[in-house]
Amino acid sequence: MFVETYETYNAVYDKILKGKVVVVIDTLRATSVITTALVNGAKEIIPVVDIEDAINISGHLERDMILLGGERNAVKIEGFDLSNSPLEYSEDVVKGKTIIITTTNGTRALKKASSSDDVVVGCLLNVTSVADYIYKENKDVVIICAGTEGKFSIDDIITAGAILDRLEKLSPYESDDLSKASYFLYKSFQDNILNIMKYGYHLNRIEKLGFHEDVEFCTTIDKFSVVPKYVNGVVRLI
Numbered sequence: 432m433f434v435e436t437y438e439t440y441n442a443v444y445d446k447i448l449k450g451k452v453v454v455v456i457d458t459l460r461a462t463s464v465i466t467t468a469l470v471n472g473a474k475e476i477i478p479v480v481d482i483e484d485a486i487n488i489s490g491h492l493e494r495d496m497i498l499l500g501g502e503r504n505a506v507k508i509e510g511f512d513l514s515n516s517p518l519e520y521s522e523d524v525v526k527g528k529t530i531i532i533t534t535t536n537g538t539r540a541l542k543k544a545s546s547s548d549d550v551v552v553g554c555l556l557n558v559t560s561v562a563d564y565i566y567k568e569n570k571d572v573v574i575i576c577a578g579t580e581g582k583f584s585i586d587d588i589i590t591a592g593a594i595l596d597r598l599e600k601l602s603p604y605e606s607d608d609l610s611k612a613s614y615f616l617y618k619s620f621q622d623n624i625l626n627i628m629k630y631g632y633h634l635n636r637i638e639k640l641g642f643h644e645d646v647e648f649c650t651t652i653d654k655f656s657v658v659p660k661y662v663n664g665v666v667r668l669i
């Protein structure tokens with residue numbers, strides 16, 4: 432098994448992904464939102480890149496059965512039902528609903544991954560379940576970090592390292608340098624990952640906007656034991 436990690440989706444192209452397990456990570460906050468919504472009973476999540484696409488898709492579905500979610504500049508989009516805060520995606524809100532979501536980084540990373548037929552959603556909330564899934568699939572792995580505004584983001588790399596820490600306990604694997612760097616960064620801070628994450632641009636941005644509770648939630652390790660899988664443009668639990 433060989434693991435490659437990409438700091439953003441920009442350097443990823445289709446040929447890299449063919450036949451691999453692809454893990455898309457956007458810890459702050461899109462993949463944490465998607466995972467939480469599905470745990471809380473959402474029927475499915477449709478990630479889209481553009482606001483217009485989200486509105487168009489919603490027009491083809493029964494309005495009562497859908498929610499529009501996401502952000503631009505980290506805040507709720509005008510006319511949408513939900514922002515990009517996982518805390519809004521509670522059971523009473525999302526149960527049985529199809530959620531169409533568009534975010535700045537995470538939904539773009541998912542779209543980029545879609546040339547693989549084996550794409551799962553990772554975040555700190557489900558690192559052990561994702562590692563178990565990778566182990567069982569027993570294929571080469573590509574980890575795509577969403578990054579923030581096209582650049583490396585510590586929150587995503589720490590999550591990649593946490594997944595690789597669990598994977599190492601299940602199976603030997605080879606890896607590229609960014610996978611190794613993410614692993615060692617995670618190992619150095621595993622007792623308190625916020626000791627490194629607090630230096631991250633994106634975490635500080637979210638904190639300054641008043642989303643401290645989101646940060647606390649999204650940095651909880653293994654809160655959930657689920658693997659959301661992205662198939663034919665839709666994310667559901669497996």
Ligand SMILES: O=C(O)[C@H](CS(=O)(=O)O)OP(=O)(O)O
Nearest residue numbers: 459460461505534535536537
């Ligand atoms: O809301 C977020 O956490 C970010 C938005 S931004 O990069 O801070 O503008 O979106 P995401 O796609 O979840 O990284």
Ligand SMILES: [Mg+2]
Nearest residue numbers: 457459460536
């Ligand atoms: Mg992000």
